[in-house]
Amino acid sequence: MESENQTHESEFLLLGLSEDPQLQPVLFGLFLSMYLVTVFGNLLIILAITSDSHLHTPMYFFLCNLSLTDICSTSSLVPKMLLKIQTESKAIIYGGCLAQLCFFVFFVCMDNLLLTLMAYDRYVAICHPLHYTVIMNPRLCVLLLLICLLISTVDALLHTLMLLCLSFCKYLEIPHFCDLTQILKMACSHTFINNIVVYLSTILLGIGPVSGIIFSYTQIVSSIMRIPSTGGKYKAFSTCGSHLSVVSLFYGTAIGV
Template sequence: METFILETQPCEPESSHHHMEADNDTGISEFLLLGLSEEPELQPIIFRLFLCLYLITVLGNLLIIPAVSSDSHLHTPMYFFLATLSFADICFTSTTIPKMLWNIQTQSQVITYAGCLTQMYFFLNFGGWDDLLLTVMAYDRFVAICHPLHYTVIMNPRLCGLLVLVSWVISVLNSLLQSLMVLRLSFRTKVEIPHFFCELNQVVGQACSDTFLNDMVMYFIIVLLGGAPLAGILYSYSKIVSSICRISSAQGKYKAFSTCASHLSVVSLFYCTILGVYLSSAPPQSSHSSAVASVMYTVVTPMLNPFIYSLKNRDIKTALKRITGVPV
């Protein structure tokens, strides 16, 4: 347990947080999640809103998984990746929202140091997996539209399983590295995080010790795990668009475009908000604005995924109708 014992020397005093001086009685830091707002009258509204968003996210994504597995027509790479994405999305939102709701309900802002690190690890893990799965799905659409005759040969079950596994392993290694990098930092005994969960750049920004190495690793990984998949997605879609333009029938064009439009809208929403949060030059302590931006990719995108993919998709609607008995 030595790793959880932190140095307690005070950092430079901050005028806005007068109670942040180191308390010499204990060496273990206490992290306070300030949430989206500190206004007491807003707490019940935030609680109800996020509880609804969370339930919609979990139920929406939970319906996709049995819909895909129970219908033999949906046993294709595209739907296999979609079901995996739904699972990743449920785990992704479950790393942050339940703790936030619990804190509002108990009127406590505390998260332990170990709890904060654990939350950060799983958040980075499932967030990274989400990101890589979106890239895999773009590749799947690229093969389906640009090489339709070779699609079943290229996207065989073995390759599909391998792509999911490799993307999972990469995200595990990333979250492990980033979490271990935080272990080397020292913090005050009371740390206020202006956020509703332990987001990596917010936590690193509150450290007493030198964070240069952490920042370098963080930005390197953003370029690697953010830039490379995004470049892959953009390349896939540039090829897809040129292929669609060559399709002679209007109906064929529409069908090809509609399967890609839903994926592209999810990708752009996810990437624009996540890159906005991590690459914004504003210091992490400045305001709650990055916390509000984080809501977009931590809550809104996972919630919209099942709707975006299923509303335009007749096969999924049919499968959902079969398992729920409700016309979609």
Template sequence: MESENQTEVSEFLLLGLSEDPKLQPLLFGLFLSMYLVSVLGNLLIILAVSSDSHLHTPMYFFLSNLSFVDISFTSTIVPKMLVNIQTQSKSITYGGCLIQVYFFMVFICMDNLLLTTMAYDRYVAICHPLYYRVIMNPRLCGLLILLSLFISIMNALLHSLMLVHLSFCTDLKIPHFFCELAQILELACSDTLINNVLVYLVTSLLGVGPLSGIIFSYTRIVSSILRIPSTGGKFKAFSTCGSHLSVVCLFYGACVGVYLSSASSLSPRKRAVASVMYTVVTPMMNPFIYSLRNRDIKGALRKLISGMSSFS
């Protein structure tokens, strides 16, 4: 097969979720709605946390950062998809594709590490309540965010730089609605062994590692909750981490589902549909999970909305 150097590649073609012209208006309306709900919901969480002094605690500090990452995550993918549907174009420039890969990997890694950090915060709060303020001090919280950001940037930069050295074949069609690393590697004509080994290695370290930390934290949390004598005390302790546990299950459940679908005989288009769960649906659902299950967030949202209403 004839190949061409990556410097000669001007654009890739994103085939999207469906090539049926009749479905394009439906897909546009559906994804635009989900995107707006996701951005508005996460933005309200950030404003509620920042405006209410009672929520200036480590748990809500991490939550506001998670909401910001979720907004950035969906904004990396959905707007370009909507533009392509509206203009009836499938193209994305070579540089734009690399930029999308980079920021996608930064924000999905940040999501992963923030959920792990939040699990550690809940572990300290429930298992070591007397030392919570000492351990989870503002300096440590800031360092945890910066460390997560540093790891995410270095991970994305490493993969992106490895992509630059690849040459691509004449068939540049990506059966997805965004530039996914695995799909781009399949289009390469040059040897991708090092890239694939790097993907599996980093996925193992940054996937299994944080997930193991979350499982360990909740194992200790459940053990501590079971030792609480009163039923009310158990319920109160569990309610402080119930929202986070729901988000963890949704995020990792969606990611594992996509991984299993990739390992099965499903077509690339069906795997792309499965990817909608963790790229669009999960960031959209997070604000609902936290606002519906958390009295503090609901109270802060009511104050924020009433304050905005009276101001207008």
């Protein structure tokens, strides 16, 4: 492997899941079907929320944005993967790889922060029901969403711009997609500062939101246990069931990856 500084001329090779030609149609059909289900499922959620005035509440406002973010995050990876399988081309230019990385980091960060906002919304609804409409007013919801957009943009641009300072070898092989840690491993120059930024952002934007979700549900469970009737406890907890399922799926998948 050559160690020349060819940062802006390099091509990354996405190895994919398998090089077996017989498996390519199977992989193409599998990823295409999952992509279509994801896109159309989230589009139906967005359509249902926007068309029904009874769903114009803070929880569904955040859910609508979460569905939009899921569509965008999936679209930042899967179409390129499908094209690679169909054309049997593994190459992706350096700029294209950075763009894919930037969008993916942005939307994953948005997912993470939106799940935290939804946990906070449930915390206010169950622990402070009499003040819910005052606290979770439309102005605050929009402000929280804008803060999430700002944080996600800064995080994505920070990682992407710092990669521009690195030099890479001529031939670079990445397992599946343009993942930040995999790209850093391919760099020919020192990546100490980049790794520090990755660790700090993981702590602030990974452990921080998870801690917020855990704290919210600790308070929620404590409030629910003080409800005297079993029916009241079930009704209060049922409002959190869908959010807990999404949280488990999101972080479970992230930990698995």
